Amino acid sequence: APAAPIRSIHDVDNSQILGFGADLADDHPGYHDEAYKRRRSALAEAAKRHVVGTPIPDVSYGPEEVATWDAVLAELSELLPRHACKEYLRCLPLFNFRPGKVPQLSEINGVLAGTTGWTVRPVAGLLHPRHFLAGLAFKHFHSTQYMRHPSKPSYTPEPDIVHELIGHVPLLADPSYSRLIQAIGRASLGADDKAIWHLTKVYWFTIEFGVVRERGDIKAFGAGILSSYGELAHMASGAAALEPLDPFRPQPRMSYKDGFQKRYFLLDSFEGGAELLQRYAENLALPESLRGDTSVA
Numbered sequence: 001a002p003a004a005p006i007r008s009i010h011d012v013d014n015s016q017i018l019g020f021g022a023d024l025a026d027d028h029p030g031y032h033d034e035a036y037k038r039r040r041s042a043l044a045e046a047a048k049r050h051v052v053g054t055p056i057p058d059v060s061y062g063p064e065e066v067a068t069w070d071a072v073l074a075e076l077s078e079l080l081p082r083h084a085c086k087e088y089l090r091c092l093p094l095f096n097f098r099p100g101k102v103p104q105l106s107e108i109n110g111v112l113a114g115t116t117g118w119t120v121r122p123v124a125g126l127l128h129p130r131h132f133l134a135g136l137a138f139k140h141f142h143s144t145q146y147m148r149h150p151s152k153p154s155y156t157p158e159p160d161i162v163h164e165l166i167g168h169v170p171l172l173a174d175p176s177y178s179r180l181i182q183a184i185g186r187a188s189l190g191a192d193d194k195a196i197w198h199l200t201k202v203y204w205f206t207i208e209f210g211v212v213r214e215r216g217d218i219k220a221f222g223a224g225i226l227s228s229y230g231e232l233a234h235m236a237s238g239a240a241a242l243e244p245l246d247p248f249r250p251q252p253r254m255s256y257k258d259g260f261q262k263r264y265f266l267l268d269s270f271e272g273g274a275e276l277l278q279r280y281a282e283n284l285a286l287p288e289s290l291r292g293d294t295s296v297a
């Protein structure tokens with residue numbers, strides 16, 4: 001039977017996790033580290049208990065976790081000013097990221113409340129695409145709170161707090177980016193499984209690995225680029241192919257594990273991207289009654 005339609009943020013179920021369970025997998029850097037797995041699970045379980053609209057409990061990050069945050073922040077500080085898009089660089093200072101302290105989701109929500117009105121909400125890991133995308137329609141971004149494994153500060157096989165904060169959070173404060181990412185979410189409401197999978201790829205090639213034209217330059221806006229020193233350097237080297245994004249066409253395979261991206265999809269602007277996605281959503285021709293009311297979101 002088809003799942004009940006998602007009509008509001010209260011219908012989004014943040015316990016539908018598709019990613020790693022408590023045991024991780026043998027290619028996860030924390031696989032042999034029992035203390036790490038216990039810590040990750042404790043934060044993941046707390047996230048599952050979070051109820052929409054209630055305060056987000058702060059996490060007390062230990063010295064090892066803070067050191068990992070510091071290491072990633074330091075290496076990215078060198079490349080971001082040159083290769084991140086202007087909207088990202090304009091928003092970044094609002095969040096006051098600094099060494100010595102991992103920001104709390106509650107603080108992030110304070111900043112977002114004063115800009116675009118987005119909300120970050122805790123989640124236990126990789127959330128089912130239907131629920132993840134629906135959250136975006138209602139301006140809720142599901143964010144993990146656990147930290148990547150300390151043995152590899154520059155790498156994580158799954159979303160973690162560093163990826164969410166440095167990769168995703170700053171642009172949520174930009175109005176035109178906000179319209180783009182919400183447009184992807186809105187297109188997902190009432191979509192069938194095939195369209196959800198298509199939108200997952202569109203999300204991947206924009207929100208995770210998108211680049212945008214800025215005068216004569218190509219700048220990063222995808223979180224998977226912005227939160228990875230290696231991927232940023234790869235993007236900046238010009239080695240990857242560039243193609244215009246076309247959501248009306250089948251999207252290529254997503255590559256997760258086989259190194260850096262071989263091509264990036266290019267937008268001329270966030271406004272243009274949002275418009276494109278809105279047209280795509282209209283073409284799905286869903287009855288308005290299945291779309292949920294995102295007008296107030």
Ligand code: H2B
Nearest residue numbers: 123125126127129132159200203
């Ligand atoms: N879950 C979490 N926690 N973070 C993500 O970035 C994410 C997700 N991305 N679930 C989603 C899936 C993406 O791959 C698309 C929309 O399915």
Ligand code: FE
Nearest residue numbers: 159163208223
């Ligand atoms: Fe991400």
